[in-house]
Amino acid sequence: MGEVFLGEYGAGKSEVSAGRAILLAGRGLPVTVADLDLTDPVFRISQAAEKLAAYGVKVIGWPERYPPGMGEAGNVLFPGLLGIGWLSGEIIIDVGYGTESHRLLNLIPGLAALNPLFYFVINCRQPLTATVPGIIEAARRVPGIHGFVNNTHLGKDTDLDLIKSGAEKIEEASAATGIPYIATASFKPLAAEMEQTDYKWHEIWPLYGLVHGSFPIK
Amino acid sequence: MHTKIAVAGEGGQGVQSIGEILAEAANRSGLETTYMPNFGVEQRGGVSIAFVQISDRPIGSPKFKRADVLVVLSPRSVERTRGYVTPGTTVIYDSSSIEAPKIDDMTIGIQSWETLAPEGFADMAGNRPGKGIKGEEVRRDSNVRTVGIPAARIAKEELQPRVFNILILGAILAITKVVTVEAAREAMEHMFREKFAQRPELRDDNFAALERGLSLVETEQAGAGR
């Protein structure tokens, strides 16, 4: 099976991909994450490869300090990505870099064999997806979305009420578009809090802060 | 001996050639010399100035603020260069294109830096000239010598219009005596050797103009000593 994570630039695709991979690995499944971000040299899931390995998750993509991330200058697809269509187990594809990146998927032969599900990650505290019409418009930019993932947060200022305010908008957008609301993702302590409530979070996916850690900023 | 010469005129009048020949002749005479061209950004037209210094000692800055000899060959160049006049300056001008009163008013009148048309627009654009290089007042009875030479008229009527600048050069040599006529001829032979070889009549025209310039100063045709 394959899962492809899409969303606005900065919505948290890589972080959610990592969280989802750890969740599936925790169920005893063999999980591989494919890093398809060809644009950014940083904020990419490959930076978390070592940490993910500790959870038994394998990452395919350029290791740090290798060719990608020359920004506008054109990038090289990691050859190993060409084979992911024939891998067994759970394949998670982090396309990275904005809603337009789904166009890169045509570079991956055999993708259809994975029967991938396309998940659209939404942070309702990003201005473009802060309203129901905004979410609907953003989702329309990507064809064939199978589900919404709520990743509403304000960094360290996040609490359950804030996540809930995002959940309400995503429910509305879901009703309007017919795209199901699949899961709510949040950092582990908040995810644990969510488990204690009766609110309709759908699935709860804990996140681990693996992608942001590379940044030397307090 | 240290002579500072500024030659100013319109682009195309041959001002820079005068400077180059003077410098080349001085160099061939074993003197120290600098020549520095100065012109605007225009491809053609606009005021062009040649700064030449000739000395028996090493020369410092190629630029100077006061000229011993100022040569002005167009009305605009009078305006542009009047700041270079100081007591003791000899001003040589083309009296066929510049009227004597203009030399009096502009050159010997009140000396100061001003921005003139088209630079006058600078004022409206907020680029006002303010403090900076201010000339001192030069009194009319001060020791500024002006020599008017009807060079353009004579070149047109008696010679070739294109040797106008060489006629001026002759006048400069006669007045300043900074280099000998022989040194100037030698310099021109060297600098124009290819042109002279192709068209020998050019040599004759130029040397005739040089002689005419020299003789003009020595005759009454030059309005000397104002």
Place this chain on the structure above:
Amino acid sequence: MARIVDDDQRMFMTGNEVLAWAALAAGAEIMYGYPITPQNEIMHYWTRLAPRFERGFLQTEDELSAGFTTLGGVMAGKRAFSATSGPGDILMQEPICMAEMMRIPAVWIIQQRGAPSTATVIYGQQETRLACFGGNGEGHRVVYSTSSHQELFDYLIKAFNTAWSYRFPTILLGDGYQGKMREAVTLYNPEDHGVKLVPTEPFVGRPGVPGVDRAPAHYRNTFNIEEEIYEIVHAREEEFEALTPQIVEFESGYLDEAEMILIGHGIVSRAIKEAVKLLQNKGVKVGYFRPVTLRPFPVEELRKAVEKVPAVMVFESALGQLLSMVKEAVGGLPVKIEAFLRPGVGICTDEAAEQVQEYLRKSSMVH
């Protein structure tokens, strides 16, 4: 100008996205740009937002063209801006110099990357000198060096107002970290916060007969006479110096009784402020000074801050660009100048604190 948000909105997003929203809030009417990492998303978001708010965009063939078209936009009376980085920043210097010469209030966003040349697309502070003194000129421009997403938003609005108030080109100097990182920011309409947008006016094509109804519009960057340039550059300098007290900005803390003052600008100032707090908690007497405007540089303020201090330490992600500005500013004062220079890489709080402690330990051994 249309309101960009209903009320103040707390958002979580990348710095480049913040800048696109800030430009909207500042009433920017058109962006001219050419893509280069790490500032591409300013353009990406601007092109998505501009149609909704009836603003304009033109992608040009390179940064030279983007810079000059920005000047054209301003001369037509539009609040216009551009954004670039690294090699693009170099090309942008020619139009920036023209803006200095002709007093064109254009606004630039510069997100610094590694240098020299293509280097990295990630981060650096090696365009500090270029932003302040790039091109052929004397640096008659205003440069704000920001350190957080909120500042990106606040200072871009301010940059447009500074440019149009004083008619000097104005630069917001960020970096790849600030462009790409995500943190919380409050978006607001300037008028809700008492910020009035300085009105714009066309430089050319104004009504009336030139020379009769109004002065002719004659903006020059070309001159024939040495002395004329001498006058103009002096006049610019005088005006720039006279405006300095109105424009200059800095931030400082814990200066009293400090044994050492840490100096840094932009994102690095976050690390040194935190390091100072860390050390203060341990009882180490240190303070910090952060120039917010790099042009004009807070010379008087820095001199006053370091007057009674035995030593300062300059922190920057470059090999001495801020350091040389600091040295020039404090010239003649008996202060020892140390530096921690990390071209092209970030500086963390703990390493800044370690550097200071190490220095203080060594200097106390000497005594």
